[in-house]
Amino acid sequence: MSAVSRIGLVGLGSMGMGMAKSLIRAGFDTLGFDLNPDACAALSEAGAVAAGPSALPYAAELDALVLVVVNGAQVESVLFGEHGVAKALRPGSLVVICSTMAASQTKAVHQRLSELNLELIDAPISGGAIKAADGKLSVMASGKPELFERAKGLFDAIAERLYVIGPDIGQGSTVKTIHQLLAGVHIAAAAEAMAMAAKADIPLDLMFDVVTHSAGNSWMFENRVPHILDGDYTPRSSVDIFVKDLGLVLDTAHQMKFPLPLASAAHQMFLAASNEGFGREDDAAVVKIFKGIELPEGK
C-alpha cells in the first residue's frame, strides 16, 4: 500500500484544528469535518480541499481518516452511527484514532473496523492546542509496523515525537491513560497550590515565578497557571475532558484491581468543578472549587 496523501480529519476543535492546518502546511490534500460550521469555514479558509459536517460524502476518496473527537462514544458515532463513515471507506483504508479513550474501547472499535477490512493506528496525542497548531505534538501510538510506514508523512506533519509503543491496538491508549493520570493530578495540584497561595496572601504572579524556577514545577503548572493569573478560562482543554480522562484512568485501574489514591482525589476535584458549572471552562478552572479566596479576574 502506498503512503497516504488524501486525509480526512474529524473533530476540528482545540486539537484537531491545529492538526488539520499542520497537514495542509505539509502539502496533504486535507478535508476537515466538524458539526460546528464556524470551524469548517476556518479550515476552508486555511486551504482545506473540503470541509463540512460529515465525512460520509467524501469517504471513498480518502486514504486515511483521522479522528480527534472528544471520546469513545463520539468515535463510535462517527464510524458506525446512523451516518457512520466506516462502511463507505475503501477496504484497506487507514483510520487513525487520536482521541483519548480507554484501551478497551479502542480494541472494540478495532474489532469492528477489521470486520470491514479497515486498518487502525491507535494514536493518542499530547502537547495541547499550541503544539497541535505547530505540528509538534507527542504521539504515543500502536499498530502494525507497516501502517506506520504508510502514515509516516502524516505523523511527520503533526508530531515532533512519535513513540511507537508496540504492534497491538490498545497499547497506545494504555500509555495515554497512564499519562493522563499524571496530567490530571498535576493540574489539580497546581490549582490547590495556587489556591493556598491566594489564601496566604502571597502575590500569585510571584508564586508562579518562584515555582517555575524551583523544584516544585511541572509542565502542567507552567502551562495552566497562567490561565489562573489572567483569569482567562477560555477552554484549551476543558474541566470535563479531565472528568472523562481521570474516569478512564480509574476504570482501567479498577479492572486491574489497582489502587490509585492520588488520581481518585484529583478526579473528585474535577467532578466538583464540573458539578459547580465549570465543566466547559478551561481545566485550570478546577481552582474555582476552593472558597474564601480571591482569584484574578479576566481582563
Ligand SMILES: NC(=O)C1=CN([C@@H]2O[C@H](COP(=O)(O)OP(=O)(O)OC[C@H]3O[C@@H](n4cnc5c(N)ncnc54)[C@H](O)[C@@H]3O)[C@@H](O)[C@H]2O)C=CC1
Ligand atoms: N485539548 C487538549 O489540550 C488535548 C486534548 N486531547 C484529546 O483530544 C481529543 C479532542 O480534544 P479537544 O480538541 O480538546 O476537544 P474539542 O471539544 O475542542 O473538539 C472536539 C471537536 O469534535 C467535534 N465533534 C464532536 N462530534 C462530532 C461528530 N460526530 N462529527 C464531527 N465533529 C464532531 C466537536 O464539534 C468539536 O469541535 C479528546 O479526546 C481529548 O481528550 C489530547 C491532548 C490534549
Ligand SMILES: O=C(O)C(=O)[C@@H](O)CO
Ligand atoms: O496531553 C495533553 O496535552 C493534555 O493537556 C491533555 O491530554 C488534556 O486534555
